[in-house]
Amino acid sequence: MKTDVHDCALAAAERSVRELIEAGASNRILRKEYLCDTVVLFELDNPLVARSARAGEFVVVRPALQGERIPLTISDADPKRGTITIIFQIVGRTTMELARLEQGECVPDVCGPLGKPTEIENFGTALCVGGGVGIAFLRPITKALKLAGNDVLTILGARERKLLILENEMRAISDELFLTTDDGSYARKGLVTDVVKELLESDTKIDIVFAIGPMPMMKAVADVTRPFGIKTMVSLDPIMIDGTGMCGGCRVTVGGKTQFTCVDGPDFDAHEVDWGEIKSRKSYYLEEERVAKEMLAKEANR
Amino acid sequence: MSRVKPREPMPQQPPAERIKNFYEVALGYTEEQAVSEAKRCLACKKKPCISGCPVMIEIPEFLALTAEGKFLEAAASLKRNNSLPAICGRVCPQEEQCEVVCVLEKTGQPVAIGRIERFVADYEAAHSNGSIVPYDGPNDPTLAQYHVAIVGSGPAGLTVAGDLAKMGYSVSIFEALHNTGGVLRYGIPEFRLPRDILDREVDYVRSLGVKIFTNVVIGKTVTIEEMLCGGYEAVFVGTGAGAPQMMRIPGENLNGVLSGNEWLTRINLMRANRFPDYHTPLKSPTKVAVIGAGNTAMDCTRTALRVGAEEVTIVYRRSRTEMPARAEEIENAEHEGVKFKLLTNPVRFIGDENGWLVGMECIKMELGEPDDSGRRRPVPIPGSEFIIDVDTAIIAIGQTPNPLIRSTTSGLETTRWGGIVIDEKTGMTSIPGLFAGGDAVTGAATVITAMGAGRIAAQGIDRYIREKHGLPLPEPEETLDG
Numbered sequence: 001m002k003t004d005v006h007d008c009a010l011a012a013a014e015r016s017v018r019e020l021i022e023a024g025a026s027n028r029i030l031r032k033e034y035l036c037d038t039v040v041l042f043e044l045d046n047p048l049v050a051r052s053a054r055a056g057e058f059v060v061v062r063p064a065l066q067g068e069r070i071p072l073t074i075s076d077a078d079p080k081r082g083t084i085t086i087i088f089q090i091v092g093r094t095t096m097e098l099a100r101l102e103q104g105e106c107v108p109d110v111c112g113p114l115g116k117p118t119e120i121e122n123f124g125t126a127l128c129v130g131g132g133v134g135i136a137f138l139r140p141i142t143k144a145l146k147l148a149g150n151d152v153l154t155i156l157g158a159r160e161r162k163l164l165i166l167e168n169e170m171r172a173i174s175d176e177l178f179l180t181t182d183d184g185s186y187a188r189k190g191l192v193t194d195v196v197k198e199l200l201e202s203d204t205k206i207d208i209v210f211a212i213g214p215m216p217m218m219k220a221v222a223d224v225t226r227p228f229g230i231k232t233m234v235s236l237d238p239i240m241i242d243g244t245g246m247c248g249g250c251r252v253t254v255g256g257k258t259q260f261t262c263v264d265g266p267d268f269d270a271h272e273v274d275w276g277e278i279k280s281r282k283s284y285y286l287e288e289e290r291v292a293k294e295m296l297a298k299e300a301n302r
Numbered sequence: 303m304s305r306v307k308p309r310e311p312m313p314q315q316p317p318a319e320r321i322k323n324f325y326e327v328a329l330g331y332t333e334e335q336a337v338s339e340a341k342r343c344l345a346c347k348k349k350p351c352i353s354g355c356p357v358m359i360e361i362p363e364f365l366a367l368t369a370e371g372k373f374l375e376a377a378a379s380l381k382r383n384n385s386l387p388a389i390c391g392r393v394c395p396q397e398e399q400c401e402v403v404c405v406l407e408k409t410g411q412p413v414a415i416g417r418i419e420r421f422v423a424d425y426e427a428a429h430s431n432g433s434i435v436p437y438d439g440p441n442d443p444t445l446a447q448y449h450v451a452i453v454g455s456g457p458a459g460l461t462v463a464g465d466l467a468k469m470g471y472s473v474s475i476f477e478a479l480h481n482t483g484g485v486l487r488y489g490i491p492e493f494r495l496p497r498d499i500l501d502r503e504v505d506y507v508r509s510l511g512v513k514i515f516t517n518v519v520i521g522k523t524v525t526i527e528e529m530l531c532g533g534y535e536a537v538f539v540g541t542g543a544g545a546p547q548m549m550r551i552p553g554e555n556l557n558g559v560l561s562g563n564e565w566l567t568r569i570n571l572m573r574a575n576r577f578p579d580y581h582t583p584l585k586s587p588t589k590v591a592v593i594g595a596g597n598t599a600m601d602c603t604r605t606a607l608r609v610g611a612e613e614v615t616i617v618y619r620r621s622r623t624e625m626p627a628r629a630e631e632i633e634n635a636e637h638e639g640v641k642f643k644l645l646t647n648p649v650r651f652i653g654d655e656n657g658w659l660v661g662m663e664c665i666k667m668e669l670g671e672p673d674d675s676g677r678r679r680p681v682p683i684p685g686s687e688f689i690i691d692v693d694t695a696i697i698a699i700g701q702t703p704n705p706l707i708r709s710t711t712s713g714l715e716t717t718r719w720g721g722i723v724i725d726e727k728t729g730m731t732s733i734p735g736l737f738a739g740g741d742a743v744t745g746a747a748t749v750i751t752a753m754g755a756g757r758i759a760a761q762g763i764d765r766y767i768r769e770k771h772g773l774p775l776p777e778p779e780e781t782l783d784g
């Protein structure tokens with residue numbers, strides 16, 4: 001991904017910024033791909049976001065005019081082609097509706113890039129741990145770490161073989177890749193934390209850990225790295241609305257302080273995160289989410 | 303003074319009825335009522351009322367035209383100074399602005415300027431399809447080669463955009479959300495400001511040739527610097543004061559504790575009250591406490607009633623006289639059954655074992671010495687703690703400017719609390735070509751002050767661009783402060 005363009009010479013050299021923003025973004029789906037049954041990739045036409053996106057940032061997407069705003073990580077950006085890639089797991093009504101859009105159609109609203117970019121530097125050796133669809137969020141960070149000169153060790157895990165996504169893409173940007181599946185249907189049977197633990201207990205020197213995946217996985221990685229005193233960053237995914245710091249719905253507690261994930265994060269120090277609070281806050285609309293999903297399923301059956 | 307004819311009362315939906323719907327509470331004057339109320343104006347020579355209006359509407363003139371039944375002419379008079387009269391007639395705090403300086407105020411019955419303004423604007427909309435203020439294109443079409451960017455589509459941004467487009471500039475608005483209007487859309491509920499009125503005003507600005515781009519977050523999608531050196535002669539920042547203040551007391555992140563902005567955004571912008579037809583969910587509340595007593599707090603209480611809450615209470619640490627909301631809104635809330643626990647402050651939110659709000663511990667307060675704001679400072683009474691049962695608590699204690707623009711624009715001077723510093727005469731910030739106005743400058747204020755700031759900035763921008771390109775300066779217009 002591109003670094004800062006906050007520079008007049010650069011901006012002028014490009015097509016005029018004005019022409020670029022006023023051309024707008026069609027958000028047309030140029031490529032739609034199922035990475036597995038429940039994970040969909042869209043490559044969207046959005047030159048504006050593509051040129052300014054940095055690792056760790058996300059977009060807010062609304063799939064329908066009466067739809068909800070949901071955040072999705074910018075998994076890749078190609079400023080030359082003017083496209084961004086989002087990868088999402090179908091979990092509820094909004095992601096189901098998004099998945100119904102076909103190649104050639106346009107996503108009504110895409111806003112971004114949002115969030116604080118991940119702080120990338122040459123740490124030495126970076127361990128990147130990804131689980132499930134979290135691998136999609138981990139990819140731009142891993143890529144940026146590699147570009148910054150880090151040795152990158154990557155561990156990817158999935159429940160079963162067919163749910164493991166982006167294996168080849170991640171292999172290409174990692175110095176070493178470890179794979180696990182919960183059920184042993186592919187590679188090593190077990191959890192990503194098993195490998196994290198072994199690496200930490202071996203002589204491998206690790207300077208920083210990035211762990212992104214389901215909340216229990218991120219918490220488990222934090223618990224493994226804590227006794228070793230290795231800095232561990234995670235990407236939190238609370239419920240959001242605007243994604244610009246306006247509603248406070250995305251509040252989390254980190255180091256005893258309230259933070260707004262959409263503007264202060266989404267990356268936070270895993271050892272400081274109040275995991276219980278996030279778990280409970282994410283469950284606030286469970287009942288409504290169930291109702292919505294049932295309604296959509298009924299519609300689909302008609 | 304002889305006996306004064308009392309003000310025409312505003313017809314309203316009865317409270318028991320209106321708390322079951324989101325339709326407008328105030329129904330508006332009939333023609334007869336508007337004429338009769340306008341006739342109460344004494345046509346004072348000194349026109350004191352005008353000084354109370356931030357955009358200096360020719361109040362006695364439009365009232366006289368109304369009194370004669372010349373409603374369209376009255377509208378034309380209004381629109382010379384205020385392009386959004388249907389909105390201002392509804393949401394201006396008239397009792398602190400134009401009406402407080404009306405000579406009849408002394409009798410307790412000032413002319414109902416706002417209500418008449420509303421009537422005239424609505425009349426025009428219904429009877430003239432917008433032709434009353436004839437707009438036959440920009441004043442100076444050669445100015446179209448100069449492009450101006452407006453950040454934010456609230457009342458400040460819409461005003462600057464409209465004024466500059468009329469002069470002849472090419473104007474584009476960039477809005478972070480997926481819809482326009484700023485607080486007018488996501489904050490003020492539709493029972494105070496119906497959405498078709500807002501849409502009509504935004505369409506009017508579009509009809510002047512202004513382009514509006516939503517889903518663009520300035521500071522992130524593109525920066526101010528990039529815009530200023532990438533094709534725009536000037537940029538106006540009207541980003542409002544949208545960042546909610548929290549209480550910083552224990553339990554604030556429990557499920558069921560929301561900021562006023564989240565509550566209102568879910569309902570007004572996302573229409574969560576119509577879930578599941580609209581897809582953003584809302585938890586139906588039963589017992590609601592709203593903390594604070596400003597306009598935002600009143601709007602939160604009244605929307606809570608309309609989504610079915612059984613009991614809604616304002617919890618406010620000062621007394622009734624200090625409540626910052628408009629008197630009319632406090633009264634409306636009261637009539638609708640909102641309870642007031644004054645001189646009371648929450649100290650902690652109480653949750654169950656799953657992290658859901660079940661109660662709120664409060665402490666009683668008394669008023670002590672005056673503080674910086676001149677209001678008597680509330681101090682807690684030791685040992686007076688008590689617990690109220692609530693399942694939803696909405697924190698509406700104020701908003702500050704969003705830090706996004708200031709943190710991504712180097713060289714931009716701001717105040718200690720994050721407001722953008724401007725030259726009051728031109729609206730220009732510490733960066734040449736960058737202008738600002740509205741809540742982003744003043745902190746949370748009013749719709750009409752944001753519009754007033756927008757008018758000043760539009761003139762400042764015009765002058766700046768003309769000077770930069772050696773164009774003749776415009777005729778010195780009447781300035782807004784006389």
Ligand SMILES: Cc1cc2nc3c(=O)[nH]c(=O)nc-3n(C[C@H](O)[C@H](O)[C@H](O)COP(=O)(O)OP(=O)(O)OC[C@H]3O[C@@H](n4cnc5c(N)ncnc54)[C@H](O)[C@@H]3O)c2cc1C
Binds near residue numbers: 238283
């Ligand atoms: C910064 C960030 C980046 C994210 N990136 C990705 C990504 O790249 N790929 C991906 O698959 N998912 C990502 N997510 C999660 C994604 O936003 C949710 O899966 C999505 O909102 C679910 O919506 P739904 O209506 O389909 O499901 P629902 O049935 O509504 O909800 C399922 C679960 O998703 C979460 N959720 C619901 N509504 C929201 C909301 N408005 N905002 C955030 N979370 C919500 C809740 O935990 C809920 O329990 C990200 C979340 C955040 C905060």
Ligand SMILES: Cc1cc2nc3c(=O)[nH]c(=O)nc-3n(C[C@H](O)[C@H](O)[C@H](O)COP(=O)(O)OP(=O)(O)OC[C@H]3O[C@@H](n4cnc5c(N)ncnc54)[C@H](O)[C@@H]3O)c2cc1C
Binds near residue numbers: 393518541740
């Ligand atoms: C609930 C509530 C009730 C109120 N009631 C009244 C009332 O009855 N009467 C009254 O006079 N006043 C009232 N006010 C105050 C009034 O609404 C505001 O003073 C006024 O809207 C300020 O206008 P503005 O244009 O400065 O900003 P806003 O209306 O806040 O608009 C700012 C816009 O900028 C957008 N934006 C922010 N950052 C960016 C960015 N980086 N890039 C792009 N876009 C951005 C925002 O999304 C928003 O749309 C109320 C306020 C609230 C919150």
Ligand code: SF4
Binds near residue numbers: 357394396
């Ligand atoms: S715009 Fe507001 S302050 Fe001015 S006359 Fe109308 S109601 Fe009064």
Ligand code: SF4
Binds near residue numbers: 350361415
């Ligand atoms: S001060 Fe009151 S009575 Fe006098 S002109 Fe103004 S509105 Fe009319």
Ligand code: FES
Binds near residue numbers: 240241249262
């Ligand atoms: S999502 Fe609204 S403040 Fe973060």
